[in-house]
Amino acid sequence: MADIVLRGGRVIDPARNLDQSADLLVQNGKIAGVEPGLADAFKGAKIIDVAGMWVVPGLIDMHTHLREPGQEYKETIATGTAAAAWGGFTAVCAMPNTSPPNDNRAVTELVVRRAQEVGVVRVYPIGCITQGQKGESLAEMGDLKEAGCVAVSDDGKCVANSEVMRRALEYARGLGLLVIQHAEDVNLSANGPAHEGAASTRIGLRSQPAAAESCMVARDLELVALTGARYHVAHVSCAETVRLVREAKRRGLPVTCEVTPHHLTLTDEACAGYDTSTRVNPPLRSEADVVAVRQALADGTIDAIATDHAPHSSVEKEVEFEQAASGMIGLETALPLCLELLDTAMTPMALFARMSTAPARILGLPGGTLALGSPADITVIDPQARWTCDSARFRSKSRNSPFVGRAMRGRAKLTLVNGNIAFAEERLVG
Ligand SMILES: [Zn+2]
Numbered sequence: 001m002a003d004i005v006l007r008g009g010r011v012i013d014p015a016r017n018l019d020q021s022a023d024l025l026v027q028n029g030k031i032a033g034v035e036p037g038l039a040d041a042f043k044g045a046k047i048i049d050v051a052g053m054w055v056v057p058g059l060i061d062m063h064t065h066l067r068e069p070g071q072e073y074k075e076t077i078a079t080g081t082a083a084a085a086w087g088g089f090t091a092v093c094a095m096p097n098t099s100p101p102n103d104n105r106a107v108t109e110l111v112v113r114r115a116q117e118v119g120v121v122r123v124y125p126i127g128c129i130t131q132g133q134k135g136e137s138l139a140e141m142g143d144l145k146e147a148g149c150v151a152v153s154d155d156g157k158c159v160a161n162s163e164v165m166r167r168a169l170e171y172a173r174g175l176g177l178l179v180i181q182h183a184e185d186v187n188l189s190a191n192g193p194a195h196e197g198a199a200s201t202r203i204g205l206r207s208q209p210a211a212a213e214s215c216m217v218a219r220d221l222e223l224v225a226l227t228g229a230r231y232h233v234a235h236v237s238c239a240e241t242v243r244l245v246r247e248a249k250r251r252g253l254p255v256t257c258e259v260t261p262h263h264l265t266l267t268d269e270a271c272a273g274y275d276t277s278t279r280v281n282p283p284l285r286s287e288a289d290v291v292a293v294r295q296a297l298a299d300g301t302i303d304a305i306a307t308d309h310a311p312h313s314s315v316e317k318e319v320e321f322e323q324a325a326s327g328m329i330g331l332e333t334a335l336p337l338c339l340e341l342l343d344t345a346m347t348p349m350a351l352f353a354r355m356s357t358a359p360a361r362i363l364g365l366p367g368g369t370l371a372l373g374s375p376a377d378i379t380v381i382d383p384q385a386r387w388t389c390d391s392a393r394f395r396s397k398s399r400n401s402p403f404v405g406r407a408m409r410g411r412a413k414l415t416l417v418n419g420n421i422a423f424a425e426e427r428l429v430g
Pocket residue numbers: 155156157182234235281282
């Protein structure tokens with residue numbers, strides 16, 4: 001494997017609070033140097049000029065739906081990881097609501113094997129909390145962990161039964177596994193496709209209150225206090241959940257959480273045109289909720305940004321809003337959308353902490369840093385590149401994105417995984 005030098009970029013490493021202009025040397029798949037002048041010292045290396053660009057630890061998505069096995073018409077491990085690399089991600093965590101669900105080691109092993117065969121970036125499976133995601137009996141978490149699962153979640157569904165959730169937390173704690181909750185009181189949400197508020201009333205959509213999420217988080221936090229288990233809230237969407245998590249962290253509870261780019265950038269007003277790509281679960285919330293999650297992301301109450309990349313075909317989406325499947329794709333648009341946050345309260349250092357260093361820390365994964373000796377999982381970003389979001393460029397198999405047509409600024413130009421080029425813009429590497 002040839003040495004690579006990324007020459008003259010702005011190297012940002014939140015893991016070490018480092019932000020400097022330097023060359024970065026990759027040798028044998030590892031980061032072997034970060035300092036000025038390496039391009040001159042290693043003339044035999046493949047030199048890639050990244051002046052004006054940012055060199056950051058490879059982005060890690062804690063929350064991706066790859067749809068394989070079982071729904072390969074929506075996405076596959078090959079297409080989903082290609083979309084990830086294009087979007088600047090070097091690793092994705094595969095949610096277990098596949099068909100069959102990843103509730104046993106045979107499915108985990110299949111995902112791991114397929115990822116090795118066709119995956120462009122690293123794939124870390126997440127196993128189910130309960131068998132068949134039915135919320136009744138616990139999955140064999142020990143088996144799941146042994147086979148390669150890095151966390152457990154019934155994502156797509158909430159673990160509603162408090163006794164089952166308590167046992168899940170206790171069991172996961174014993175195994176050192178993180179429990180990721182899709183927090184939704186389904187009696188309260190009643191499958192409402194929109195957020196309960198002024199917009200849904202005006203446009204006449206059935207709705208669910210923000211409390212459908214925060215009620216479940218409040219209950220879970222009591223169970224975390226009872227069990228001492230590590231707990232993570234998926235796709236936090238509202239002000240009340242933010243308040244609960246902030247308070248729980250103050251109490252010293254082992255809780256973390258994530259927010260999606262769409263909950264950071266869109267309000268419930270985006271549903272006014274009945275565009276089914278804006279139907280997501282939890283739904284797009286009010287302006288006040290968006291302000292609250294942005295603030296929480298900036299102050300660290302929200303630890304991580306995760307895409308909840310949820311591919312659906314036209315069969316599920318070209319229907320009435322109320323009948324449409326929930327979810328939008330996100331791997332290709334997450335980075336430019338998050339770069340928009342830099343215009344407000346976030347610094348690049350804080351942003352890449354949320355998109356790389358924190359997910360690595362929460363899940364105990366390699367990466368999330370540019371420290372010497374680390375695997376060379378690196379994303380090179382042109383923060384000024386102007387482009388229009390065009391679905392024809394998507395590597396994902398699905399097209400369900402409300403951001404098509406949006407004017408974007410900034411995108412990934414090069415994605416290295418273990419020192420190998422997973423994605424590169426042609427002009428950059430010649
Ligand atoms: Zn979910």
